[in-house]
Amino acid sequence: MVDQVHKEFRRRDLLYSGALWLLSLIIPDPQLHYRREYRFRKRDLFYLLTILLLPLIWSDPHFHHIMVLGGIHGILALGLTLFLGYAGQISLGQAAFFGIGAYTTAVLTTRYGLPSFLAFWASALTAFLFAYLIGRPILKLKGYFLALATLGFGEIFLVMVRESPRLTGGVIGIFDIPFFSFAGFIFDTYLKQYYLIWGVLMGLVLFSKNLIRSKMGRAFLAVAASEDGASAVGIDVSRIKLGVFVIGAAFAGLAGSLFASVMSTANPETFSLNLSVLIVMMVILGGMGNLYGPIAGAIFLTYLIDELSRYQEYSLPIYGVILILLLIFFPDGIGTRLRIRLIYLISYWGRKRRREKVEL
Amino acid sequence: MFLSVEEIVKHYDGVMALNRISLQVRKGTVKGLMGPNGAGKSTLFHLISGMERPDSGKIFFKKRDITGLQTYEISRLGVGRTFQTLQIFGNMTVVENVLTGMHSRIRGGFLSSGLYLPQIKKSEEIAIKEAKEILELLGLFGRWKWFASQLSYGEQRRLEIARGLAAKPDLLLLDEPAAGLTYPEAKQLAQTLSRLKEAGLTLFLIEHHMGMVMEIADEVAVLNNGELLAEGPPDMVKKDPGVIEAYAPRR
Known part of the structure; x- marks a missing residue:
């Protein structure tokens, strides 16, 4: 009889460990929270294949559109997570860099007829330069003061866009921005745009991943943990902060450029404080100190907002309640907590079954 | 002098x-x-x-x-230093703390790190080897994979010295x-x-x-x-x- 029980255990254990393995493939590892992420693991391959195959399996144009928006938000969140999740600084002005990118592309392609491929890089460069000029004085501030200063920058950007109609079209904005095209290939359907945006996002994830596992990533974490400690080991704290800020802004500029060429319009309402807060929300909900979490958060929130828009005037309260609940139950990101809870549940079931068997 | x-x-x-x-x-x-x-x-x-x-x-x-x-x-x-109130980087592992101490000795800027050029990979590998030697010297080698925040107080003190030494x-x-x-x-x-x-x-x-x-x-x-x-x-x-x-x- 003992043998029988033993065999039973083995099969069950196999089942549970299979489930755990599957889980480890999909959901970020809580131990990886804040740890350097290595180049390629099984999980990365899984994500890559999912992203590549998903739109083919689920070929609904609306879904493609949501994923295009989610990808753009993902780029924004990725840029911010380097700044917020790794270097521990807060920025509420991310939407402004997004806007700078979008308007650069809009102006360059509609007024000067520049190819959108060049405008794409020009947008990143413009956002980069603006971030550099603003970052130098602003990044001396810490905590709430930094949040307020970046928030102020976002508002100033909006006012400037609204008040210079000649360049930006004022409140009305700019229309008929051509679709992104490269070497004669025009990204005019949602499916093509999906691959464009997720391709860019993958490149940026790779870049960020490399950054995080090199000495720069360690410097980010060091600045977040202790600025005194960081400077005592020879890290130029202000340079590191400026560097992360500028990289995040360049990411946002790229996202803005893609947004302008996907949506074909750019108007100031899009780049308000709402968006900045939304990006911060994505990073926090997805999980800080993790590169994939914020992207998951971006997809989730984009999807949620789209779903809720059906309920019209009730959408905002429902949205708020959901966010509050998530922040209560998953304070350090959906990904990180979910895994811990699922592992706990699975091992609990395993133990329970085993106990029952032994008692018999 | x-x-x-x-x-x-x-x-x-x-x-x-x-x-x-x-x-x-x-x-x-x-x-x-x-x-x-x-x-x-x-x-x-x-x-x-x-x-x-x-x-x-x-x-x-x-x-x-x-x-x-x-x-x-x-x-x-x-000039290296340690602090009276510990300033270790609790969000990193022990070996990463020491590697952070080598910051100015490891090559690479933002762009070359982001592209992970071969020279970066090489200097990282050398640095990890050296970091483990330093940890051995201070008796922290068995803990190198731990998060710095998980160490005991005495170990954290030693880790700070190790980090200071890493900068040579x-x-x-x-x-x-x-x-x-x-x-x-x-x-x-x-x-x-x-x-x-x-x-x-x-x-x-x-x-x-x-x-x-x-x-x-x-x-x-x-x-x-x-x-x-x-x-x-x-x-x-x-x-x-x-x-x-x-x-x-x-x-």
């Missing part, structure tokens, strides 16, 4: 923290800095490492005036390295420090453990209320009436 502090004055809103302090540290020696609480010891370290600016006076390191330099510049010139400093400022350690731990630390001294490192340490200072220091300076009370070999300082008065005032 290796490190030379000249006529340093520092006050905080009327409190005189350091009043015209001058002292020297010779290359390859261990200098102890003692004094009651609030004597200005940590302030002196903050001034040397550039975390604060002196009101007047100059600090020279290897004949270079380092008085208004930034902390990271002074660190890159070869010429002078290491240790701010109460034995504070909060148990007796055997402090003894072990003293051994490690004397081994570092044999390896040619110059140490300047603040310490309250009388025994430890007497054991490893070549020279001792005593501060009290921002004034330099005594300076010289440990045996002489121990007998100085002013020092005895400061530590055990007669009622």
Whole structure:
């Protein structure tokens, strides 16, 4: 009889460990929270294949559109997570860099007829330069003061866009921005745009991943943990902060450029404080100190907002309640907590079954 | 002179923290800095490492005036330090803490790191090997995969020294390295420090453990209320009436 029980255990254990393995493939590892992420693991391959195959399996144009928006938000969140999740600084002005990118592309392609491929890089460069000029004085501030200063920058950007109609079209904005095209290939359907945006996002994830596992990533974490400690080991704290800020802004500029060429319009309402807060929300909900979490958060929130828009005037309260609940139950990101809870549940079931068997 | 502090004055809103302090540290020696609480010891370290600016006076390191330099510049010139209140990076593993200490010695900027060029990979690999050696020296090798925040207090203190050593400093400022350690731990630390001294490192340490200072220091300076009370070999300082008065005032 003992043998029988033993065999039973083995099969069950196999089942549970299979489930755990599957889980480890999909959901970020809580131990990886804040740890350097290595180049390629099984999980990365899984994500890559999912992203590549998903739109083919689920070929609904609306879904493609949501994923295009989610990808753009993902780029924004990725840029911010380097700044917020790794270097521990807060920025509420991310939407402004997004806007700078979008308007650069809009102006360059509609007024000067520049190819959108060049405008794409020009947008990143413009956002980069603006971030550099603003970052130098602003990044001396810490905590709430930094949040307020970046928030102020976002508002100033909006006012400037609204008040210079000649360049930006004022409140009305700019229309008929051509679709992104490269070497004669025009990204005019949602499916093509999906691959464009997720391709860019993958490149940026790779870049960020490399950054995080090199000495720069360690410097980010060091600045977040202790600025005194960081400077005592020879890290130029202000340079590191400026560097992360500028990289995040360049990411946002790229996202803005893609947004302008996907949506074909750019108007100031899009780049308000709402968006900045939304990006911060994505990073926090997805999980800080993790590169994939914020992207998951971006997809989730984009999807949620789209779903809720059906309920019209009730959408905002429902949205708020959901966010509050998530922040209560998953304070350090959906990904990180979910895994811990699922592992706990699975091992609990395993133990329970085993106990029952032994008692018999 | 290796490190030379000249006529340093520092006050905080009327409190005189350091009043015209001058002292020297010779290359390859261990200098102890003692004094009651609030004597200005940590302030002196903050001034040397550039975390604060002196009101007047100059600090020279290897004949270079380092008085208004930034902390990271002074660190890159070869002055490492640890802190009285631990400043380890709890969000990283132990080995990553040490690797962070090597920051200025590992190659690469933002762009080359982001692209992970071959040279970056190479210097990372060398650095990891070296970091493990340093951890071995301080007896933390078994913990290298742990998060720094998971270590015990004594281990965190040692980790901070390891991180300071990783930068290959010429002078290491240790701010109460034995504070909060148990007796055997402090003894072990003293051994490690004397081994570092044999390896040619110059140490300047603040310490309250009388025994430890007497054991490893070549020279001792005593501060009290921002004034330099005594300076010289440990045996002489121990007998100085002013020092005895400061530590055990007669009622």
